[in-house]
Amino acid sequence: MKASGKGLSWNIMFLLGVLTLTVIFAAAGLPAAWLQRRLGLLSIAHMAVIGTGAYGYARVAAAAGPSVGVLAATVCGCLVGALTTSLSFRSVGEYFALSSFALQIGWYTLVSNTRALTGGMLGLAGVPRPPGSEMIGSAGATLLLLVIFSSLWILASKLFSRSWIDTGFAVIARSGELGRTLGFPERRLRLGGGLFYGSLMGIVGAATAGFVSFVSPPLFDTGGSVTVLALGFLGQRRLIFTAIGSVLIVGLPECLRLTGMGSAETAYLRLALAGIAVFLGSFVLTGKAVRQ
Amino acid sequence: MLDAIFGSVVLALIAGVAYAAAGVAIRVQWALLRGFDFFIAVSILWGAEVLIALTHRVSAPPYSLVLATGVTLGICALAGAVWNWSLASFFPVREMGGLLLLASLGFSLAMSGVVGWIRGPGLRQVVVLPSSSLLPNVPSSVSFALGIGAPLLASVFIWTRTKSGLALDLLAQNATFAREIGIERSTIAAQAGLVAGLLGGITGCYFALSSGSHPEIGLTGFLLGAGAAFVSTRRSITSALPGGILIASLQVGLQHVLAPAIATAIVFLVVLSLILTRGPDRVHESLR
Numbered sequence: 001m002k003a004s005g006k007g008l009s010w011n012i013m014f015l016l017g018v019l020t021l022t023v024i025f026a027a028a029g030l031p032a033a034w035l036q037r038r039l040g041l042l043s044i045a046h047m048a049v050i051g052t053g054a055y056g057y058a059r060v061a062a063a064a065g066p067s068v069g070v071l072a073a074t075v076c077g078c079l080v081g082a083l084t085t086s087l088s089f090r091s092v093g094e095y096f097a098l099s100s101f102a103l104q105i106g107w108y109t110l111v112s113n114t115r116a117l118t119g120g121m122l123g124l125a126g127v128p129r130p131p132g133s134e135m136i137g138s139a140g141a142t143l144l145l146l147v148i149f150s151s152l153w154i155l156a157s158k159l160f161s162r163s164w165i166d167t168g169f170a171v172i173a174r175s176g177e178l179g180r181t182l183g184f185p186e187r188r189l190r191l192g193g194g195l196f197y198g199s200l201m202g203i204v205g206a207a208t209a210g211f212v213s214f215v216s217p218p219l220f221d222t223g224g225s226v227t228v229l230a231l232g233f234l235g236q237r238r239l240i241f242t243a244i245g246s247v248l249i250v251g252l253p254e255c256l257r258l259t260g261m262g263s264a265e266t267a268y269l270r271l272a273l274a275g276i277a278v279f280l281g282s283f284v285l286t287g288k289a290v291r292q
Numbered sequence: 293m294l295d296a297i298f299g300s301v302v303l304a305l306i307a308g309v310a311y312a313a314a315g316v317a318i319r320v321q322w323a324l325l326r327g328f329d330f331f332i333a334v335s336i337l338w339g340a341e342v343l344i345a346l347t348h349r350v351s352a353p354p355y356s357l358v359l360a361t362g363v364t365l366g367i368c369a370l371a372g373a374v375w376n377w378s379l380a381s382f383f384p385v386r387e388m389g390g391l392l393l394l395a396s397l398g399f400s401l402a403m404s405g406v407v408g409w410i411r412g413p414g415l416r417q418v419v420v421l422p423s424s425s426l427l428p429n430v431p432s433s434v435s436f437a438l439g440i441g442a443p444l445l446a447s448v449f450i451w452t453r454t455k456s457g458l459a460l461d462l463l464a465q466n467a468t469f470a471r472e473i474g475i476e477r478s479t480i481a482a483q484a485g486l487v488a489g490l491l492g493g494i495t496g497c498y499f500a501l502s503s504g505s506h507p508e509i510g511l512t513g514f515l516l517g518a519g520a521a522f523v524s525t526r527r528s529i530t531s532a533l534p535g536g537i538l539i540a541s542l543q544v545g546l547q548h549v550l551a552p553a554i555a556t557a558i559v560f561l562v563v564l565s566l567i568l569t570r571g572p573d574r575v576h577e578s579l580r
Contacts, residue, residue: 094393102564109557272405279398
């Protein structure tokens with residue numbers, strides 16, 4: 001009876017973990033969808049931004065506490081987000097996608113080999129839990145952090161959509177030259193868009209690091225980037241599709257671990273599903289937008 | 293000292309030929325479809341994984357490795373022909389570009405995921421390593437270089453002298469003129485796919501035989517191939533050949549002074565800067 005009670009409790013903890021992971025990816029899909037829809041940029045370097053936020057949180061939270069850590073993660077995310085969109089100064093369309101892919105690979109290799117700062121391939125262990133964990137538990141605090149900041153971020157993006165900034169984004173997404181001709185500060189808009197995109201990505205990084213209590217390069221590999229890309233891709237029309245996609249691409253494979261599947265196999269299954277989503281989505285969902 | 297220099301030069305040449313193969317394949321697909329085709333990443337992955345799987349099945353003398361490589365390259369070439377034929381049959385060229393990038397990237401990642409799911413993570417290598425030379429009195433490294441380089445040079449040489457090869461090269465250099473004189477991409481799509489799949493397979497076989505393969509090898513190989521394809525500003529398909537040698541020489545040279553992983557990171561940054569500098573030039577050229 002006691003064992004069964006323990007089993008039930010373990011299952012609930014497991015499902016709560018799966019839910020948290022699903023929400024983490026869904027939250028990461030929001031800025032990815034925004035970047036694709038507003039700036040027309042298809043990035044494959046999402047995990048470089050999230051990962052920098054996570055490492056920033058891990059380092060600063062250990063020294064100054066989780067709240068300051070979240071702030072540091074936001075700043076780190078903003079900086080790398082701006083770096084990502086600054087690639088679009090010189091490359092657009094598929095060239096941007098390819099250069100962001102090179103950025104992701106370069107970031108991964110660099111982080112894996114700077115042991116003094118990032119701990120190398122082994123990463124950093126003992127990362128402090130998110131703020132509020134002592135009261136509502138690690139998963140609860142992570143979920144609360146993500147829900148609050150995602151809601152604020154969506155609200156801010158709605159406010160943007162009523163200003164000239166959104167018009168500027170729409171124009172430079174079509175053509176940088178047209179934007180400059182009409183008097184929009186193209187580079188500043190791209191950088192600003194990157195800062196806005198990176199802010200939530202950084203917080204997602206902090207949530208990830210705090211939830212799993214360690215950071216290592218495999219958490220932020222190209223596979224993860226593509227999963228976020230796929231979720232952003234699904235959320236281009238309606239943000240709710242990002243959440244549905246996250247349940248299907250991230251949640252369901254994680255649940256298969258109950259059948260004894262290993263975590264590495266789960267990650268590859270997630271990658272396969274994300275790949276299929278991008279493949280089918282490119283034909284079905286956004287034909288017109290993709291051509292543009 | 294001289295031995296070390298000779299060893300490094302041979303190493304750079306072998307790797308350079310492999311990167312050039314991927315670069316030429318990327319250029320072939322670019323000429324035909326006007327976009328980045330990540331199917332090359334799939335053929336690199338299949339080239340590496342099929343070769344490893346075959347050598348795990350048959351453990352025999354070194355010539356079985358040649359046989360397994362032949363079968364692997366055949367599979368990759370056939371897959372390339374089918375892929376190009378499907379693309380050319382169903383989609384007009386004006387709809388390519390972003391669509392091709394996304395569809396092929398999705399397909400490539402799905403393949404990486406499926407391969408990783410089936411065989412698990414980590415590095416795998418061929419069972420029969422090319423340690424003993426196939427040619428008498430020839431060092432194994434030179435034999436290996438010949439084994440990788442000969443099919444590439446032969447296929448590029450034959451390709452550039454056939455009617456289809458010349459037509460594709462003209463498409464690469466001036467698509468409008470090529471269309472004006474009646475070159476239709478649908479007629480050469482399957483042959484171009486055959487060559488691109490074969491070249492991607494050669495790069496995959498190189499990775500399988502040298503450093504081993506992992507489920508993400510296709511994407512890494514694709515990026516290095518893109519670097520090789522972008523070094524030269526010439527539009528000819530074969531101009532990726534010196535690019536591959538240059539990228540590999542840089543990598544091998546840097547590995548002498550820095551840790552291998554840092555050297556690889558620097559090479560990726562060089563590839564990134566090449567994409568950033570060459571990309572807009574091409575866009576502007578095509579606009580003109």
